[in-house]
Structure formats: structure tokens, C-alpha cells
Amino acid sequence: MKCKFTIYSLIEILHKIEYLLVILKMRLIISSLKKYSVVMVMITSSCYFSYSQDTHQNVKAINDKCLLEAYDLTRNCVGFSAPVSGRAFAYLSVIMYETSVPFIAELKSVTKQFSDFNMSESINDDLSHLSWELVVISSNIKALNYYYRNMPPASKQRLMTLEQQLKEAYVTGVSANSKLKSIQFGEAIATQIIDWSKSDGGDIGFEENFPETFSPKECISCWTKTTPGYLPALLPYWGENRTILAGVKEVSNACVVTEFSKDSSSLLFKDAMSLYLNAKDNNPEYETIAEFWDDSPGYSGTPVGHFFMLALNQTIVEEFSLTESLEMNLKMGIAINDAIISSWYLKYKYNFIRPITYIQRYIDPQFNSRIPSPPFPEFPSGHSFQSGAATTILSEFRKSGALIIDSTNWNREDIIGTPRKFDSYHSLGEEASKSRFYGGIHFDETLRISLLYGRKIGAYVNSTLECR
């Protein structure tokens, strides 16, 4: 057993190193090292079979790999705007959690707490002959294949390769019958959650980012299409989607837009002027922060992917157990998804003007924002809603006071992606939110209110969802 312990520790270490080296573009080195480690697993795993700490680590490693894959898929699949990405990550984290719940005594299924959903009892079969790893692999892959079903061929091939590699790594010593049952078990859990998710209103969101049937209302305070792309309204019906956790939308009932006014003494005008003056300030730090948190689709896996990478980093740095990791990702996924739905509901309720339009009308006709204005109404800030929600969850699970280093954009060459450091998730959330002001796409008051309600949603999810 000592031998086995040593080998699995090696794998574990390599996984950890990989996460750190991904940002240093050294995946090739690690993958070659891991080939040898996989061989070692195949040799030794036949002599051991139980839900040991090692198995826990294996399952966490599988989940982490699948989260990285989801990040990559988010960047490469057409139509994965932030709301669509948030939904995919949320259901993936639910599936990861529910798939492992039967194997972890201290966790309980949360599906009874979801809106209109209850996991079938039939899946609570005898687990003794199942391979937990294979259960998790099959459910995760099924989830990725479904939520990113429009993936391009190269991504499809990559996902197939991942599935094959994972299965090969953990199949040795598992009987054919057990393998079959494990796969069926994992897929059954994923299928139930996928089937339930289909009725939330966002199932074909990636294909319907810009429904041609929607015509935005026109008025003096209304949002209108903006330069440079003049895109129509993004996902105007997304706010009508079902939240995963009931009652989330009500948390932001009191979130009310700033009164519209073009009077120079009004709060809105002052906010607009403040943004305008900031945009004229050549301090490069503003641009750096604006671009670091821009998280445009296709570049960093959207803001949702960005926060899941932060979470992944936290589980590694703070040596999270599988249980802790599952619980945090579950809560964060749900909090982000439901925060985005809530913010989208309010966006199209208030249909508020973007700063670029306001400033061009009342301050400077030639004003352009540092980053392109997103194609949907300004209030509230969806970015701040989800940042507030995510950082609240991350804070709750944080174990130490170690410096938080955000290396998500380290390997991007189109912006200054130098890792940014924070002493708390609170301050990280503040910067993420403020970045939209520096970018010139949100009024300051909007961001203040939005971050506040995002945090309320995070706190609501954290306190309401009972995992133990």
C-alpha cells in the first residue's frame, strides 16, 4: 500500500503542477510525464479497491480536468455568451456534485431543494460493485457533450480523447460488468439532471443569443444598439428562465435603477461625467484592469469561466478535499447562474441606456468607451451580479489568508494578462466590478448597487442550499 500511496501522490503532484504550468505554456512537458504516471496506475490499481482518500483525489482530479475542458469549450463553442456559459457551468457543477453524493456519506442530494425537481430513487442502487471514477467520468463527459453539443470538430475530438484517456487510466481492475454498470449509473444521474435542465428556458440559448423576433422599446432612457458591432439585444428573454434554486429572483426585488435625467445636477449626469473624465485619463492601469476583467466570449471563457478558474486555483492552493471542492463549485455555479438570470430579468425590465449613448448625446458626441459596450441594457451589471455572488461563495470556503493570485489571463498576448493579486475575494470582486467603469460600459452607481445584490444572492445560495 505504501507503494500505491507514493504513486498516487505523484499523480496528484503532477496535476497540481499542471495547473500552475498551464499558464506557463508547459502542458506538453506535463502530459509526457503523466503518460508514465498513468502506466504506474494501471500496474498497481488492481491490488486496491475502495473509496479511499486516493479515490477521492482521483475523482477530484477527474472533475478538475472536466472543468478545464468546460473552460476551453466555452471559448470555442459558438453562442456561449456569459449567461449561456453560466448555465453550462452551473449544471455541470450540479452533475459533478450529485454524481459523487452517493459515495460520500457526509453529503446529501440537494435536488429536492431545486425548483420542481427531485432525483429518482432508482439511482440509489448498490454501489459496492461500481467504480466511482468511471461513474464520474461517464457523467461528466455526458454533461459536457450535452451542454456544449454544438462544439466544433476539433473540440469534439479533444473531448473524446480526454474521455478515452480518463477511462484507460481508471479501468484496470474493474470487471466488464462493473464497468458497464458504472457507466450506466453515471450517465443515469447526468441524464436526470440534463432532462430537468431542458425545461428551464435556456436549453437552446446558444442558438438563440439574438432572437430575431425581439424588438427593443425605444425611449429617451432606453438602451439602444451601440458601436462597434451594433448588435441587437442579447438574450432578451433570459430573465424569464427558471432559477436552479427557488427564491433567488426575489433577493433582488429591491434593486432599482437610478432615475434617468439629463440635468447636469443629477446623479446620472454626474456619474456619466465621472466615467467620461476617467476615459480621458491616460493612466494605463485603467485600461489594464478593464481588459483583464473584460472576459469577452472567446477569449477567457467569459466571466463565469474566469471565476471557475479562480475556484479551481483555490482548491489546489488550499488543498481542498473532494467534498469541499464539490460543495463550493455547486454553490458557486448555482449562485452565478441564478444571479445572471436575476440580473437579466432586471436588465430587460428597466431597459436602461448605456453610458456611451448617454455621453454621446449629452456630453461628447464622439465619446467611445475603452472596451466595446455589450449588446444589452446597462442596469444592473450582470458582471457585478455574478462577481458579487461568486466572490461571496469563494470567501465562505476560503481557508487561509494567503494572497489570492489570479493567473487566468497569464497566457493571453492580446492584453496585459499579468497575474493580479488580492488580499481577499471582497477586494477582488470590487476590482472586477469597477473594471466595467474603467471600461466605460457601466455607471458607477449601477456597479455599486449590482455588486451589493450579487453578494446578497451569493449569501442566499450559501445559506439556503443545504449540502450536509
Add this chain to the structure above:
Amino acid sequence: MHRILLIFVTIYSCFGQAQSLLFDEVGTEKGLNYIYPGNEFQMAGGGVMVIDVNNDGWDDFFQSGGVFNSKLWLNAKGTFVDATDLYGVNALNDYFIQGAVSADYDNDGFQDFIVVNYGIGMGRGDKFEPCLMHNINGEKFELISLKDVVGPGNFSAACWGDVNNDGFSDVYLTNYIETMGGISDENGVEIGYNPTCFKNKLLINVNGTKFVEKAIDYGVNDGGCGLAASLTDVDLDGDLDLLLLNDFGEWTGKGNKYYRNDFPKEGFTDISDDTGFNQKMYGMGIGQGDIDSDGDLDYYVTNIGENYFFKNQNGALLNSAKEDGVDLTYVSDSIRGTSWSGLFFDCDFDGDLDLYVSKGNVSTLVPKTVIKDQNKFFVNENGKFIDKSQSSGVNDLLSHRGAAIFDFDLDGDLDIVSSVVKLPWSAYRGLDQKLKLFKNTMPNGNFVAVKLSGINNVNRDCFGCKAFFEQNGNVTLKEVDGGSGQASQSSKTLYFGLGDKESLELLKVVWPDGTVKIYKNLKSNTVYHMNTKGKLKIQ
């Protein structure tokens, strides 16, 4: 029984003899498997530049990727290989490349190219400058930044030409929007645009050693949000004039420009108003061809809405797009379409020029445009353009941009490469949003093809050379393409269709230095390489 037979005959007559398409889309089959690796909305990007990077006689091409990385496709005898990394073109990764055009700027016998680079205001870092890609012995490219020559801008297109007839190719860069304001009515309804524009640049080539920016000196520092340009000898006076298309002309008040080259004086004169070229429109792309075989070049100018077909009559440019049925103003009812690259070429080598128009939606504030905006193809039959789009095989629903013409498989007919940008419209659901290669499948007549080049390290590109093809009493002029369509460039080989004739009666080549060479009875289906000393049959 008779009724059943009649129905069968009717069905058979409708479907049994299915008409074959004029072109087959063979991109994937020929190795063009690049699917833009992201879900970013692509407003622009997509110029296509044909270039023979290694002088093997097989035209390669460069695909501008816009927000995505661009690609260099090497032609391996009719199949394409991604040579972006091999040739060092990956140095352009993370630039926002709108288009590219090639020339042998240092007259060393290898084609270099310049990329026009967009990006200011896009939130994509600071790589805004145009770049010159210097070809080293046909083996790789080195990136030479032109930041110090022109400074940053939102460059949208470029065209090469030897504007001062010194034997070294110069390049004109169109510079696009600097800031974009909107115009709204008192109710907050957006009704128009209020852009400001960067000034265009003219880079004069100093003996192949460096470029000097001289747009102001030459009087072509236009600031009308240029989106396309062509250096071409409109008035046949032996120097290259400049035709410039400006976007948002309706709102900026700045129309298209016809700048007459006043060589030997260093400068141009704006004669747009006098010649009828000064349309205030959404100028998108320009294509040229001697459509009426009268020995001068005519021009097709694309737009959001009504396209223009300027026929050259002694230097005056008269629009006949509506008369010729190629204005393409509306796609459905009163909703406009968006045209990008309108290119003339002889698709069946019957001796006259046909027309391909790449089309594709771009989201606008105004005017309203259709999303399902299919490419158009017109076959010239006895001087009339017949709309063959439905049977052409090129009329997909996707959003096309730049395009170029070349014979990629050297099978003796001309093919089309047409780029596609990636848009998130549900109308494109399930469609393959990637560059298209349309292979010509028509029965073709005979042809003669000519490659022109200077000698002794002078004017290798032969921009400004004129080839007059004389056949059946007609004289058809062709120029080497220094940049056309929307930020694109077609093959530099000049093709002329002979129909069923076995030879070309006469070819007259006029070189920029005044040298005239005449060739008679050129054998058909042959590519000739010609320089000021004579001709060399190469295939």
C-alpha cells in the same frame, strides 16, 4: 394510367435532369479546415490575398482572421496546407487583421505583403500598426512593424501600385473609424451615425529600403472612413490613379474619391465631382475589368444597398448598375443587402467578363439589412448580365466578406476563394461558418494567361503595366491586381478567354516606362511569363 404517366413525366422533367452547379464548394476537401477557434462576434476581417510565396507557380493565399488568428495557406498542387507557423506568419497572431495585399516591394523576386490592422477601440491590446511581412527567399516571412512610419490607426484595406513610376511599388492604406457617435432624435431613437475618421496614408517606397509616409504631400490624406481603394490607370495616361471608397458617406458628407495621378508631378488631383465618382455611400469594395472590351477599365463598387457599376467613358465614370441589373439594392421588399467584393472574371473563358459579388450581413444601426444575404453570380451572355445565382453553387446564406479569383488547381479555369465571418445569428444555425473555396465546374473555352514582371530588380510587380488583348476586333485591357474587392487581392496572372479559338490574335503589353511589346498568335491554354525583353512560355 395516362394521368399517372403525365405526373411522372412532369416530375422527371423537373427533377430528373437536375442542372449541375457552376461551382462546387471544396474547401474542406482541399484542406481548408480552419474553423475560427472562438465564439467572438466578427464585425469585420476576412480579406483574402492570393500570393505565390515560393514561386512554384501554384498560387497560395492568406486568410485574414479579424479578431481570430490569420492563416497562410500553401498550395501543394491543388491542396492547401496550413503554413502559418512554417512561414513565420504566426507572428501576426493577436493582431486584428482586416486584410492583406502582396507585392515584391524590394524587387528581390519574392512576394512580400502588407497587413492592414484594425483594433483601436476593440479592447484587444495595443497591436494596432500595419505590418510588412518580408519574404526571405520564399522560405519564411519576417515581420517589419510600420509603427514608426504611419503610427497607430484602424486600417481597413490597402492597395499597391507604383505611383511615381520609379520601379518600386508603393502602397496606399485606408484608415477607418476613429470614434463613432450616434445621431438620435428627441425621443432617443437612433437615426444615424456621426463618425470621425482617421486619415489615410500613402507609403512611398524608397528603392526597396524603406517607406516614407507622404499622403499629405501627394494630396491623398483623405479622412472619410476609407474602406477600400484601388490604384489603377483610369484615364490611360500611363500612371496609376487612385479610386477610394469611403464608408458612411451619407453621414460624413464625404463621398468616394477619384484622385487623378499628375505624374511626373508628385501629387494627385481630386476629380471626383467632375467624373461622377463622388457617391456618398457605404463604400465597401471595388473590382475592375474591361467589361465592354473598349480598351479601358470599368469598375464595380459595392455598398449597403445599391451597388454601382461605373463604365469608363474617356475617364468619366457613368453608373449603369440598374440598367445592367447588377445594383442589388434590395434583397427582400425594401430591405437592403450588403455587398463586399464585386469581382469581374471570365468564368467560362468565352471572352467576356462575368461577375461574382460576395455578400454578407453586418449588423447596423441604420439602414435595416437582411441577415440571409446570399452571394450573387452573374454570367455575361452577349453583353447582358444573367443572374445565375441560384444555380451557381456560390449562393450560401453565410456572411461573406473578402474574395479573390485564381486558378488554384491549375486546371485551366478560374475559381473563387471567399471568406466568411462568424456571426451568432440563429439563421446560421448548423451552417459551416468558414472560408469557402468554390471550384469552377463549368465547361470552359480556351484561354491565354500572362504573367508580367520587370527585370533587373525594377518593377517586378508590374503594377501599372497594361495588357491589351485583341481578338475578333475587340481590345480588352487587363491590369495586374494591386488590391481589389474588400481588402483582398486576386491572382496576378492575367487570364483571357478565347472561346473555341485556338490562339490569341494579338497581345500588346505597355510597360510603365513606355516600352511596348507586341505578340501575335499566342497559342491557347498556355501561361506565358513576359518581361520587357520578351516572352517565356512556362506551361
